[in-house]
Amino acid sequence: MGRRTIACMTATRADYPRVKPVLREIARRPGLDLKLIVTGAHLSRAFGHTVDLIKRDGFEIAQRVPMYAEDARGRGDSVYDMTKATARCMDGMADALRAIAPDLFLITVDRVETLAAAAGALMNLPLFHIQGGEVTGTIDESIRHAVTKLAHVHFPATPDAAERITHCPHGRGTGACASGRLPLRGFHPIPAAATEGDIGAALRLRSGQAAGDLRPASGDQ
Secondary structure, three states, X not given: OOOEEEEEEEOOOOOHHHHHHHHHHHHHOOOEEEEEEEEHHHHOHHHXXXXXXXXXXXXXXXXXXXXXXXXXXXXXXXXXXXXXXXXXXXXXXXXXXXXXXXXXXXXXXXXXXXXXXXXXXXXXXXXXXXXXXXXXXXXXXXXXXXXXXXXXXXXXXXXXXXHHHHOOOOOOOOEEOOOOOHHHHHOOOOOOOOOHHHHXXXXXXXXXXXXXXXXXXXOOO
């Protein structure tokens, strides 16, 4: 059997860590040929042009799919603008996939770029999805479950998520394997007995400082 071509899409700083360990594993295997498709905020100067980070990590970019356009009303981030951007992403993704002609297509999580990329299933490509089956109660959940319907093989983060995928009615998937949260593999583990002071020192927090994480759902204004 010859080399198999695996296409993978990444769109933001949020999804890139989730797939980065997988990209490294694909790239090091002689029987696999990685083709990376970059879209979304990665290509935006306003959001740091994080495609440069991907290149610094040593990955070759096979295709770029611009999707965001400046809007006359301002930043161009209304739900209308996001819908238009999703359509541009789907259009560009079709061209990118035709150019690459992969044996399978790997996508992640639950953003509008993921929904656009899932159109690869319409091109009769085997679709592999990372981190489906989760419940959030937002538009992201609707996107996630729609992608689950289109995907063939699933890599959910938890056994509960895998159970939801397995019992998804009318799904087309051939299997779900709980792979764990892939981005956590890039972090140093914190001992179970760690104190607040230990965690603060690891994060280099000064006295009186705190750290938090906020991830808005797609469509939030």
